Amino acid sequence: DTGVSQDPRHKITKRGQNVTFRCDPISEHNRLYWYRQTLGQGPEFLTYFQNEAQLEKSRLLSDRFSAERPKGSFSTLEIQRTEQGDSAMYLCASRRGGSLLAGGLETQYFGPGTRLLVL
Amino acid sequence: SQQGEEDPQALSIQEGENATMNCSYKTSINNLQWYRQNSGRGLVHLILIRSNEREKHSGRLRVTLDTSKKSSSLLITASRAADTASYFCATAPYTGGFKTIFGAGTRLFVKA
Numbered sequence: 001d002t003g004v005s006q007d008p009r010h011k012i013t014k015r016g017q018n019v020t021f022r023c024d025p026i027s028e029h030n031r032l033y034w035y036r037q038t039l040g041q042g043p044e045f046l047t048y049f050q051n052e053a054q055l056e057k058s059r060l061l062s063d064r065f066s067a068e069r070p071k072g073s074f075s076t077l078e079i080q081r082t083e084q085g086d087s088a089m090y091l092c093a094s095r096r097g098g099s100l101l102a103g104g105l106e107t108q109y110f111g112p113g114t115r116l117l118v119l
Numbered sequence: 120s121q122q123g124e125e126d127p128q129a130l131s132i133q134e135g136e137n138a139t140m141n142c143s144y145k146t147s148i149n150n151l152q153w154y155r156q157n158s159g160r161g162l163v164h165l166i167l168i169r170s171n172e173r174e175k176h177s178g179r180l181r182v183t184l185d186t187s188k189k190s191s192s193l194l195i196t197a198s199r200a201a202d203t204a205s206y207f208c209a210t211a212p213y214t215g216g217f218k219t220i221f222g223a224g225t226r227l228f229v230k231a
Contacts, residue, residue, distance in 0.1 A: 002161065033219065042125075042207045042221035043162070056217045091161060107152070108209075108219070110161035 002026075004111035006092050012117045013082055020078045021114045025094030032075050033108060034067055035091040036060070043091055049075060050097075082118045089113045125208060125222040133230050138195045140225040142208035143188075149211060151184060153193050156205045156224070165193075165206075200231040 003026040013019050025032050030051050035043035046065070048056040051072040061067075064082075069075040079086055093108040126141045144151070150169040154162040168175045168184045168191065175182045181194040195202055205224045212218065 002163070004161070031217075033217075035221075040223075042224050045218045045220065048217040050217075058218070089159075093162075107164045107167065108162075110154075110163070112161045113159075115159075 002109040002111070004092060004094055004109050006090075006111035006114050008114055009112060010115050010117075012119065014119050015082060015084060017082055018078065018080045019082060019116065020076055021090055021092075021116075023075045023077070023092030023094075023111055025073070025075070025092070026109055027073070028096065029094035029109070030072065030097050031095045032069060033093045033095075034075070034077050035093065037089045037091055037113070038087075046077075079116075082116075084118050087116055087118045089115050125206075125225050127225060128223070129226040129228070131228045131230065132198055134198060134200055136198055136229075138198050138202070138227055138229070140193045140206050140227070142191045142193070142222050144191075144208070144210045144220070144222075145189065146210070146212040148186070151182075151191050152209045153180075153182060153191075154207045154209060154221075156207065158204075162207065195227075198227075198229045200229050203227060203229045 005024045007022045032049040034046040037043045045058050046061050047067045049069040052069050064080045067077045091113045092111045095106050095108045124143045132138055152167045153165045155165050156162045166177045166182050168182050179196045184191045205226050207224045208222045210220050
């Protein structure tokens, strides 16, 4: 257990429905990431928060995806009008702050993921 | 694809043997990390190597980095059945931004 929790762990939904996932990072971590991982592939970056500010979004993140981190603590990822291609594992990770000048890649602590299946 | 390349895609060895996995990336980096993922679980950080380092050890793990070739390798010595997992390298582009790029991973299977 890394200290990062995600809820739910599994979600089955029908195409066209909306789903929302929650991530609770390690409390002293002000940086938070969302990733999507499909079977046999590595995680693909979706978005990044520093405190409550969403500082980067992947081009993979279509308009149907939205993420928030309202108080700089937990974060939510919502997918509207789900499609079968959205079926994947959605991973959240958090880390401490790092120097922006250095690129800031420090250890990320991952949650267990939410596995989404869209029927 | 935004991902780097890892080689081999899959590796099957006997317990006690060494396992070597390679990772190539595309952009200049500040540092590179290796993560492990057990089936259906989240990723666990193994080791970080900075761009000015060439080799780093942690227990049975040895990581090398060749920035001129944009490649890294992870060596697991004296493998155990419990090492069975997928292994990923991760980089952040030096050009800034906050994106982390993971490779497609090497699936290691250690037979008891």
